[in-house]
Amino acid sequence: MNYRKFGNTGAMISALGFGCMRFPEYEKDGKWYINDDEAIPMLLKAYEDGVNYFDTAPYYCHHNSEITVGKALKEIRDKVMVSTKIPVDKCKEAGDYRRFLEKSLKKLDMEYIDFYHFWGLSKEEYDKSVLGLNLLEEARKAKEEGLIKHISFSFHDKAEYIKYIIDTAESRGVPMETMLVQYNLLDRSNEEMIQYAASKGLGVVAMGPVGGGRLAAPTDLYAKLTGKPSISTYELAFKFVLGNPYLSCALSGMGTMDMVEKNVVIGSSKEGLTQEEWAQLGESAENLKKFSELYCTGCAYCQPCPAGIDIPKIFNLYTYHNVYGLTDYAKNEMKNYKNNDGKTIEHCKDCGLCEDRCPQSLKIRDELKRVEDILIKQ
Numbered sequence: 001m002n003y004r005k006f007g008n009t010g011a012m013i014s015a016l017g018f019g020c021m022r023f024p025e026y027e028k029d030g031k032w033y034i035n036d037d038e039a040i041p042m043l044l045k046a047y048e049d050g051v052n053y054f055d056t057a058p059y060y061c062h063h064n065s066e067i068t069v070g071k072a073l074k075e076i077r078d079k080v081m082v083s084t085k086i087p088v089d090k091c092k093e094a095g096d097y098r099r100f101l102e103k104s105l106k107k108l109d110m111e112y113i114d115f116y117h118f119w120g121l122s123k124e125e126y127d128k129s130v131l132g133l134n135l136l137e138e139a140r141k142a143k144e145e146g147l148i149k150h151i152s153f154s155f156h157d158k159a160e161y162i163k164y165i166i167d168t169a170e171s172r173g174v175p176m177e178t179m180l181v182q183y184n185l186l187d188r189s190n191e192e193m194i195q196y197a198a199s200k201g202l203g204v205v206a207m208g209p210v211g212g213g214r215l216a217a218p219t220d221l222y223a224k225l226t227g228k229p230s231i232s233t234y235e236l237a238f239k240f241v242l243g244n245p246y247l248s249c250a251l252s253g254m255g256t257m258d259m260v261e262k263n264v265v266i267g268s269s270k271e272g273l274t275q276e277e278w279a280q281l282g283e284s285a286e287n288l289k290k291f292s293e294l295y296c297t298g299c300a301y302c303q304p305c306p307a308g309i310d311i312p313k314i315f316n317l318y319t320y321h322n323v324y325g326l327t328d329y330a331k332n333e334m335k336n337y338k339n340n341d342g343k344t345i346e347h348c349k350d351c352g353l354c355e356d357r358c359p360q361s362l363k364i365r366d367e368l369k370r371v372e373d374i375l376i377k378q
């Protein structure tokens with residue numbers, strides 16, 4: 001495994017981080033469970049192969065992810081770094097910080113959290129809750145008491161607000177120490193701010209290195225972009241993220257042992273992209289912008305839709321068509337989806353909930369119509 005300096009935290013972090021939101025699950029009597037017999041060996045295998053950063057959150061895997069992470073890592077607690085998050089939007093008063101923190105500590109069954117994130121910040125939420133309820137002060141106290149080691153944030157808003165968050169927290173004497181942001185070959189909107197964060201001593205972790213699965217498509221993007229013999233698009237997507245010197249770690253949501261093994265190989269590879277290759281790719285990727293006209297990250301915040309429409313799935317299929325030219329595949333998958341009673345735009349109740357929740361501010365209803373026209377009607 002490759003390791004990198006994690007900002008000014010003093011930690012060396014593995015280039016591959018384990019995103020703990022895709023564990024295998026099953027439902028029984030209307031309740032969801034993680035299959036620990038599969039998930040725990042995956043976590044331990046990743047650790048044995050050098051992964052030392054595990055990122056979970058209270059709501060991942062139907063609220064069960066923290067429990068499984070805690071069980072898996074208990075015996076090796078001091079050898080790994082655990083990250084989890086506070087749902088800032090649910091905080092109504094300053095004391096909620098401690099309440100959520102204690103809940104996470106209990107579920108993890110741990111005495112401390114290494115990186116405690118203000119979760120999915122927008123500027124509005126940051127102003128209203130983090131500053132408005134003085135949660136930074138709560139974070140400072142929790143750190144002093146040793147309940148958390150570092151103060152962190154994850155982010156879903158316009159890139160320019162990253163600077164605002166870093167600067168205001170610093171000016172209040174409670175600097176942010178690490179940041180978790182979306183970054184990949186198709187979405188470089190945070191790139192400048194990643195550099196800014198690094199210049200302020202923050203460690204930076206990238207989420208979505210394979211672009212919500214889009215860059216995992218089995219096509220030869222590298223050859224398409226560079227005209228050179230290929231490496232897999234999946235590997236390329238990771239290498240692109242890790243080729244950014246201001247980033248420390250690429251987080252991957254891993255749900256199978258195969259995926260762990262595949263990702264560990266990439267995180268351990270000594271053959272990164274050269275600076276020229278990285279720059280060339282970046283330049284070529286600019287040409288992909290046109291493919292990003294519908295930029296759905298697959299985050300699923302728009303779910304559940306009251307009409308049962310699987311919006312991220314449908315948008316992902318559109319990307320197969322639009323970005324990779326896999327039109328037959330996309331159309332076929334769309335047909336399967338519908339044949340299996342998958343709901344689409346004709347079932348939409350026009351409630352607008354999805355659009356209120358979408359961090360990318362997509363005009364989801366219009367886009368669904370457009371996708372349907374292309375993948376079903378044409």
Ligand code: SF4
Nearest residue numbers: 305348349351352354
């Ligand atoms: S507007 Fe339509 S697609 Fe969006 S949440 Fe409501 S029913 Fe679902």
Ligand code: SF4
Nearest residue numbers: 296297299300302358
């Ligand atoms: S439509 Fe928006 S909220 Fe839904 S998965 Fe895509 S980016 Fe996320």
